[in-house]
Amino acid sequence: MKFSIQINEGPYQHQASDSAYQFAKAAIAAGHEIFRVFFYHDGVNNASRFTMPPQDDRNVVNQWAELDIKNADGEPELVVCIAAALRRGMLDESEAKKNGIEGNNIHPAFRISGLGQLIEAGIQSDRLVVFGD
Amino acid sequence: MLHTVNKSSFERNSLQSCLNTIDDTSVILLIEDGVISAAKNANSPMLADLATQGRVYALQGDVDARGISTKVADNIKLVDYAGFVDLVVEHGTAVSWV
Numbered sequence: 001m002k003f004s005i006q007i008n009e010g011p012y013q014h015q016a017s018d019s020a021y022q023f024a025k026a027a028i029a030a031g032h033e034i035f036r037v038f039f040y041h042d043g044v045n046n047a048s049r050f051t052m053p054p055q056d057d058r059n060v061v062n063q064w065a066e067l068d069i070k071n072a073d074g075e076p077e078l079v080v081c082i083a084a085a086l087r088r089g090m091l092d093e094s095e096a097k098k099n100g101i102e103g104n105n106i107h108p109a110f111r112i113s114g115l116g117q118l119i120e121a122g123i124q125s126d127r128l129v130v131f132g133d
Numbered sequence: 134m135l136h137t138v139n140k141s142s143f144e145r146n147s148l149q150s151c152l153n154t155i156d157d158t159s160v161i162l163l164i165e166d167g168v169i170s171a172a173k174n175a176n177s178p179m180l181a182d183l184a185t186q187g188r189v190y191a192l193q194g195d196v197d198a199r200g201i202s203t204k205v206a207d208n209i210k211l212v213d214y215a216g217f218v219d220l221v222v223e224h225g226t227a228v229s230w231v
Contacts (some may be wrong), residue, residue, distance in 0.1 A: 001222055008231075015165045015195075017138075022194075032222075086206035127221050130229040131139075 003027050004121035005037045008132025010045035011060035012053070012117040016018070017046050020131040021063050034069050036121040037111070042130060044085040049107035065109035076108040079117045134159040139231055140179065141169035143215040144224035146229040152179040162212070162220055171196060172204045184208035192217060 005024060009016035039046050051061040064126050069077045078106040085106070086095065106112060122128045136159055148170050151161060161183060161228050163171050170180060171176045171191040183189050185208050193211045205211065210218065221227050 003221070014139075019165060022214045023217055027218045030215060030218050117219075124152065127225075127227060129137075129221055129227045132229070133230055 001032045001127065002035045002125045003032055003051045004035045004125040004128045006118060006121075006128060006130045007037065007039050007043035007046060007133070008041045008130065011051065013042070014133060016131040016133065017043070017060050017064075018058075022051070022090070023059070023129065024067060024069075028067070034067070034077070036079055036117065037064070037069060038118045038121055039078070039080045040069075040118065040130070041081075041084055042088070044080050044088055044090050047090060047107050048049040048105050049081045049083070050105050059108055065107055068109065070073075074108050076111045079121075080112045081115055081118070082104060082109050082112045085112055093101040135160045135220050135227045136202075137164050137227065137229050138162075138167040138170070139229070141166040142175065143169065145231075148180070149177070151228075151230045152183070154179065155183075160188040160190065160202060160220065160224055162217065163189070163195075163209075164217070165192075165195055166185040168192060168201065171206060171209045172197045172201045172222075173206045174204070181206065190216070190220060 005020050007017055007020050022067050053059050068123045091104045092112045093104045096104040136151050138148045138151055140147050168191045190210045190212050193213050
């Protein structure tokens with residue numbers, strides 16, 4: 001079955017990103033496909049490549065990156081909502097350039113895109129499961 | 134439908150909202166702080182009624198993490214993440230109460 005996941009909460013806040021990650025891992029282990037993970041609202045903070053938790057703690061961002069969810073064209077399907085991201089200072093290379101800002105912080109396993117990607121995930125997937133606050 | 138509840142009923146009224154809305158065939162899965170409602174002494178009569186019908190589940194890992202594994206009400210079924218995935222497959226649309 002084709003699953004998509006929506007995450008509305010940042011890392012290390014409650015548990016949403018961890019629950020969603022465990023769910024995604026279990027779904028993949030059961031032979032299901034993760035079509036897309038959409039990071040919305042504070043969930044966009046799960047995509048920061050500057051995340052540096054203490055060594056004895058899990059790295060939520062790298063965990064997602066290691067799941068390596070991509071489409072047939074090899075593009076990441078860990079999708080960060082552009083409006084939510086820009087509001088919170090989350091920029092990829094092209095958005096940083098466009099806005100004249102030096103540096104960018106979106107992890108390369110993620111990509112920035114619009115809300116249409118969430119709607120499409122809802123249409124294309126058999127199930128959409130929401131985690132968050 | 135599968136309804137997930139992820140907040141304790143001592144913190145928010147999302148479980149009650151869910152219970153007020155749920156139809157006769159849907160099931161509830163308590164996750165994260167939502168598992169607090171699976172404890173015997175926290176049980177609402179409406180949740181207990183659904184549990185006797187075998188329609189209430191709680192996520193084992195979250196129950197264990199909160200130290201209430203010996204206090205879970207008898208009729209509430211414990212599932213792991215694989216069981217969570219199966220519930221989503223089986224019950225169609227998943228609604229998240231937060």
